[in-house]
Amino acid sequence: MWPTVLEVALLLVAVLAIGWEVFHAMRTAKQLDLTFITFRTLPDLYFRIADHVESSIGELNEILFRYTSNRDRADLENFQRKSQELSNWLASEKAFAPQTKVLMLQPAQFTTDIGALLDEIGKAYDSYLADARLAASEPATAEGSNLRSATSDKLLLQSQRLRGIASKARAQGLEIQIFVSSSKSWLPSVRRVLQEALFVLAVFSVWLMVVAYRRFVSPLRRQIIEKDTIIERSQKLVHFGELAAGVAHELRNPLTAIRLRLFTLQKTLIGGTPAHEDALVIRGEIDRLNHIATDFLQLARPAEPRLAPVAAEPLLLEMRDLFAPQCERQSIELKVESANGARFDADAQQMKQVLINLIQNAADSIEVEGTITLRARLDTRRLDKRTSAVVVLEVQDTGTGIPPEVRKRLFDPFFSTKKGGTGLGLSIAAQIVKNHHGILELDTRPGEGTTFAIVLPVEHEHS
Numbered sequence: 001m002w003p004t005v006l007e008v009a010l011l012l013v014a015v016l017a018i019g020w021e022v023f024h025a026m027r028t029a030k031q032l033d034l035t036f037i038t039f040r041t042l043p044d045l046y047f048r049i050a051d052h053v054e055s056s057i058g059e060l061n062e063i064l065f066r067y068t069s070n071r072d073r074a075d076l077e078n079f080q081r082k083s084q085e086l087s088n089w090l091a092s093e094k095a096f097a098p099q100t101k102v103l104m105l106q107p108a109q110f111t112t113d114i115g116a117l118l119d120e121i122g123k124a125y126d127s128y129l130a131d132a133r134l135a136a137s138e139p140a141t142a143e144g145s146n147l148r149s150a151t152s153d154k155l156l157l158q159s160q161r162l163r164g165i166a167s168k169a170r171a172q173g174l175e176i177q178i179f180v181s182s183s184k185s186w187l188p189s190v191r192r193v194l195q196e197a198l199f200v201l202a203v204f205s206v207w208l209m210v211v212a213y214r215r216f217v218s219p220l221r222r223q224i225i226e227k228d229t230i231i232e233r234s235q236k237l238v239h240f241g242e243l244a245a246g247v248a249h250e251l252r253n254p255l256t257a258i259r260l261r262l263f264t265l266q267k268t269l270i271g272g273t274p275a276h277e278d279a280l281v282i283r284g285e286i287d288r289l290n291h292i293a294t295d296f297l298q299l300a301r302p303a304e305p306r307l308a309p310v311a312a313e314p315l316l317l318e319m320r321d322l323f324a325p326q327c328e329r330q331s332i333e334l335k336v337e338s339a340n341g342a343r344f345d346a347d348a349q350q351m352k353q354v355l356i357n358l359i360q361n362a363a364d365s366i367e368v369e370g371t372i373t374l375r376a377r378l379d380t381r382r383l384d385k386r387t388s389a390v391v392v393l394e395v396q397d398t399g400t401g402i403p404p405e406v407r408k409r410l411f412d413p414f415f416s417t418k419k420g421g422t423g424l425g426l427s428i429a430a431q432i433v434k435n436h437h438g439i440l441e442l443d444t445r446p447g448e449g450t451t452f453a454i455v456l457p458v459e460h461e462h463s
Helices: 007-072 073-096 114-137 150-267 273-295 313-328 347-366 425-435
Strands: 103-104 110-112 310-311 332-336 342-347 370-385 386-398 439-444 448-457
Touching: 007 073, 007 150, 007 313, 073 114, 103 347, 110 425, 114 150, 150 273, 150 347, 273 347, 310 313, 310 370, 313 332, 313 347, 313 370, 313 386, 342 347, 342 448, 347 370, 347 386, 347 425, 347 448, 370 448, 425 439
Parallel strands: 332 370
Antiparallel strands: 103 110, 310 342, 370 386, 386 448, 439 448
């Protein structure tokens, strides 16, 4: 069943929605972690800036106060050196301090900007130095020691401005410190909620992919495989039809000649003698070969079976006698287990063809020294969509088994692992069994042997 446009659209919308939520949750988690890492380091930075500015300005004021009182040249040089040290420190802090504004909206709203703070301190300090130079250049007066001139008043204002900026920085550092300390109680919960949300989204994504695969991908893949299989088998059947006509023609000519010569030979043989019995067996096999040639003309679809009651045990004993000479040469033990009177409806000639093919394959798998067991047993299986009593004819060998890569193509026409093999035997055998309303099963383990099972309805099911 092909997916509708609406189903595909809904699937795409769901995939996009999940993707966006996953991206948003991951970005939020990352930003949260980075923000708190940054905020944990900010209080110490604010405190250090505030302490250094307050102590430096206090020291500079003290030195400048002494100089304006006694005009000692050493105090002026000391002021210039200390003021330059503070300028260098501000430049160094501005170079290495974070220059990006950090904005926190939730759960508390405040903004931190170290770069802007240092710029503000730098501008105020420049104004302070300008007023300090004017104060230092004023002539000594009786009131000079109290810094009461207009320039000295401006210098005091600039000092208070710098101390105010430092105090504001310390207060902001303290605010961040309190926030970071309190976050230890709720931050793990937020992180856990984000992790759980990501887990739920991941589970839902996997579920959605499984549903999509089963609903859309799997049916399409199955249809493609089935179509490829049908096309491949159709191509093989086309070639098989051409081959079948040629093989049938080539077989019938020599079979006709052999049959005529055998008929002449039988006239010279005395009935009941071993030679006469052998001639009868040969004639029966010639007839079977003629049937096979006819089947070839049906393009891998054997003739419709002429069903008649067949006893399993005599059929298996006949197969044993037929293969006894070959198995003896290969040191293979060919044995028949009790069939328990099992009977089924079948075309005896076609069923012999199937068994001959399976026994020959078993002998080829063993090569030398082993055992082939022929057995028949009663069982219950599901055939034609219903549970039925069945007869199971088994051909079991102790050969090398069949590898998985070979097993997948075992019943394909023209696929063979034998040198000079046509790859038709098992294909025809499987079709014959299918035409008998049965199934051909395979159980194989590499290195442990193979068992082919012909599963057929018992006699009363199709009599």
